Amino acid sequence: MVQFSGKSVYKGIALGTVMVFKDREEPVRRKKIEDAAAEISRIEEAGIEAKVQLKALYDKALSTVGEVSAAVFEAYQIMVEDEDYRKSIYNMVQTEMVNGEYAIAVAGDNFSRMFSAMESDYMKARAADVRNVSNRLIRILEGREESGRLLEEPAVIVAQDMTPGEIVKLDREKILAFVTVEGSSSSHTAILARMMNIPAVVGVPVDLEEIHDGMKAVVDGFQGTVIFNPDEETCIQAEQKIAREQERQSLLKYLKGKETITLDGKKIRLYANIGSASDVGYVLENDAEGVGLFRSEFLYLGREDFPTEEEQFQIYRQVAQTMGGKKVIIRTLDMGADKQADYFNLEKEENPALGLRGIRICLKRQDIFKTQLRAILRATSYGNISIMYPMIISVEEVEEIFKIVREVQGELDRAEIPYKYPEQGIMIETPAAAMVSDELAKLVDFFSIGTNDLTQYTLAADRQNHKLDDFYNPYHKAVLRMVRMTAENAHKHGKWVGICGELAADTALTEEFLQMGIDEFSVVPSMVLRLRKKIRESTWNR
């Protein structure tokens, strides 16, 4: 028995027989050519053929895994035509007089290295996309078929890496799990695995020479582990887990696509919280009706410098597009307190939770704020985006924010950059905001109650300090009264109100929240269907 750990892409569990997909492609040979123009037209023709193949794969994916997942093949078609990529290939053919296969392989390597070196996970994942497109073009030029194997029996697929093209060609019913040595959790391959609900672990440091067809393996997407040649006890445990998981899945199946509606007919918005673009797969898989909280500050963490407007735009656009018209509420940067990055150069504070955090940083450092607003506004053209501001305490702050938003809109207008007017809401997560929520409700389109901070600030109990667990009590009357007050004030002014703090997922409080008039709940994706079940069993009764 030998165990490996990797990055989990989809939380599921499988036990079965291994099928190894080895990369059987020969290295590309460098050959001298005589006629650069002829070589370029050969490459052009390969490009046309690649687009035909990708269109066919798109159609197949559309009917098996849906539009959102199929979009990867559209993205590949665009990449085939990418100006920079093509120029780089043609230039090499003309200046070095080398064959197309070689020029494509080198350009593919260069672009993929460039993407891999970028900070953003999104751009890193594009490295695999360029490699996929390059391999396809080379295969066509060499007149080879796409490699792939037919699965006769259900199997755990183990590979160096899998392209989305290889994955959609497989029979979904015969795939028990994916294990890859390479691959990032935000790659399209990972996205596809999630969409197909296939347990998958990527980045598993296994030597493929040691693995062979017919071996047994347990793939545990909950733990991110893979066990080859499991002993009997491990197999029994895995079977028990699989049975529990099947039970959960049948519950999910029953609730998927069902309305989120109370017994007495009130329709509730049931959204999910995310921290990155790669979480969207979980949102869709769990049938959330939108994203109620995108914690955008996660894009700023674990890096050396600010994410650029372009990087942010790409991510917000990807999320909006993937959600396909469902609402996506992007919360602007909520740095400070426990979320720190050196490059912000913030002074050390005695009480960071009571210090410069959230909207306070944005109002003091408007350059940072404006960059983010530009990126979000640009992305509004690609879906149904709303903006939400954190850590508000006053009407004046909201007025100042709106002035800055108008300035940014003016800049975009002058540059003729399109955008849509988004709904704008605020988080109610300070007692001050709850207390003046009657005035705030006149200004904004919606409220989302952040019970995590509202509890901390109302009860003067640091949410980070485990020694205060007995004091940090979100059930405290003071917190619940503020939730009620906020809901009443929102409704007085015809605005909707949601909860996006952890308390939203606490099914012991669901009925009480519904009776307070909460219109929206935003919870971790894995809680969505359980909460839908609870709402469908509750009455609103007003």
Ligand code: PEP
């Ligand atoms: C909250 O405070 O409840 C909230 C949702 O925001 P965060 O947990 O990101 O502070």
Ligand code: MG
């Ligand atoms: Mg908060």
